[in-house]
Amino acid sequence: MDGVLLMVSPDRPIPRISTPAMIAASTSEQARDLPLLRVDSISKRYADQTILSDVAFDVLAGEILGIIGPNGAGKTTLLEAVAGQQPVDKGHVRWQGNPLPPSRRREAIFYLPDGVRPYEEQPVTRVLTFFADVYRRATCEVEDVIESVGLTPVLHKRVYALSKGYSRRLMLALGLLTPHPLLLMDEPFDGFDLRQIRAIVDVLRRDTIEGRTLVLAVHQLSDAERVCDRFVLLADGRVRGVGTLNDLRAKTGIADGNLEDIFLALT
């Protein structure tokens, strides 16, 4: 094993987060300490248009954080900036309190962009094998990932022949094969129906239980409410609210409002 796989710090205890309830408890405890990732006043302009303006939020270990906003809110730019794939005008990212420069983000963060069909001419198996070989995954691990995201029926197909949903599953499988502690996913539920979203949510939950932290950019508020532990509400490149659904309800004074009501109230 090499690369990031070798970097386990043996002198620190590794907590086991076993249930979503424990995740919530654990995240609230860790929030008082150090967040896994801190995004600090990121700003980005294209010509005279402000895309991101002083965007700041924390990502807590083991949570699923939703970046919520309509199309054009700056979600994708924000994820790319956090992943180090987009230079920013201002702001930085800290990993457990220490600066994480863009050139080293890929050591801790893996970003799954939207609308990517990697290696279209290749069969699905070959794409999966490539990632598995790079990260030296055992065959059983690869098979588990294939099974968990439901890719088995299309393993023989070439990537260009996949439906949108299976294309998403492939991207998710690639993300699950990476060893990174933090996974950023842009619109991971686009192209899935309700049943499929539930199945994928289960997969993501299992992944967080095993120790991964997820940040999802989602524009469908209902999907986000179903999946995410906390939310960053983004509109016109500005953060309009951060917290759990209850935190946001308290902030807006809408006691039994859903995420849609809260988002409309804050933007």
Add this chain to the structure above:
Amino acid sequence: METWRTYFLRSPEKFHVQSAPLRPLLVKELWEILGGQALWIMLLLMCPLIGYSFFQATALYGEASVAGLQSAVLASGLSPLDGVLVPTFGAFYVAVTLLFPFVAIRVLGQEKESGALRLLVQLPYRSPTLIAAKLAAVLTAWVFAGIPALSALVMWELLGGHLSAPETVNLVCGHLLYGLLVGAIALFAASVAESAATAAIVTLAFTIGSWVLDFTVAGQPGLLAWIASLSLTQVLHTFEQGLLPAGLVAGVCAVVFGFAALAAVWLPPGVRHRNKVIRSIVCVFAVALALGLVTQIRLTFDVTEDRRNSFPLADQQLLATLPQPLVVTVHLAPEDPRYADLQRNVLSKLERTVPKVSIRLAGRQSPATDAGGDRYGEVEYGYGAHSDISRSTSPREILPLLYGLAGVSSPAPAPGSDYPGYPLVAGGGAALFWFFFGLPLWIALAWWWSRRLPKPIAARLSRRFDHEHN
């Protein structure tokens, strides 16, 4: 399984990108090259192109050989390098110039357009490693592209033709350098450009621009001559003449390395353009410095069997012992055909033989405009305190002149050093069948084979799938 999920407790200073396995990356690049249509279509197009060139070259060589078989003198002028190899590989050069850029661009451009590059740059490989793997893929593609040309060599052997190993290897080496140069430019263009189409325009601007330079400014004096020397095809000309110039090889390697370095600079998406430009300038300066150094390398080997680029062996050995500097002053304009003759027959050979030689071009203007036109056409040879003048461009006249200046007698010609020549009258019908039917069929079969699912994975996963669904 459990351990690798628990990374979030690690401090960032523990993260490194180290020793990720290279094999999967190289295998991926190989499958990407083989998986696309561009390589196979190029190969199929190259078959008739190279085949027809080979057929034509063989036919013309056969016609010339009819007379050569009657006369030993005429036969000695028949070299397969000039008659068959260079024309056949000329077709390969056309294909590499016009078609190969599209294959090379695809190595990077496809990933860029599909978005896969954004995944690739996150894998635990540095940008130079990624570009090196892609350059290896380009090299592999060139090897595949060379199959029709190499099969022409085999065909020539089967027809009973003669191949000189040093000449052939040297010519292939020249084409390899040219292919790598085109490939590195294509990678750089694909790295900088937003789309594959733009990258193709940039690369073809280099390759076809070289043709334009060859046709328009070659043979012109002054600055135009320097511009003409920038043509990529200049790389090939020296090798086609049967010369292996160490300086040129090192220079081309430096330029290939420079374009690859530029491609690596422009690959990562998260770096500001200003930083990329600064790094690019550093790369360009480094390559310019390297080129400045390699121009000092004057070591050149004449690998031709007929030693056309060298004086006779006995003269060569004697000239190499001349201790004093030889100064040659040429009163000719560079565009004058006599200067080209003198350069090819005498000056370039002297430069490669005499230990201390300096050549000065005094006649920059043609006689019509030269104020001192009386001396135009003269070549002055100065050795030690002696000097002499000649208007000849033939070594038969100039070598005795030099021996006279040096005070040594002409050497006796070495016995058995005459080039016999290799006349051959052969029909090329079988070659045409091979290039128009046989080889394309094999290529089509290889294309089909490359598109099969990898067997071990397919078998294992099929078993699993069947088990789950029965």
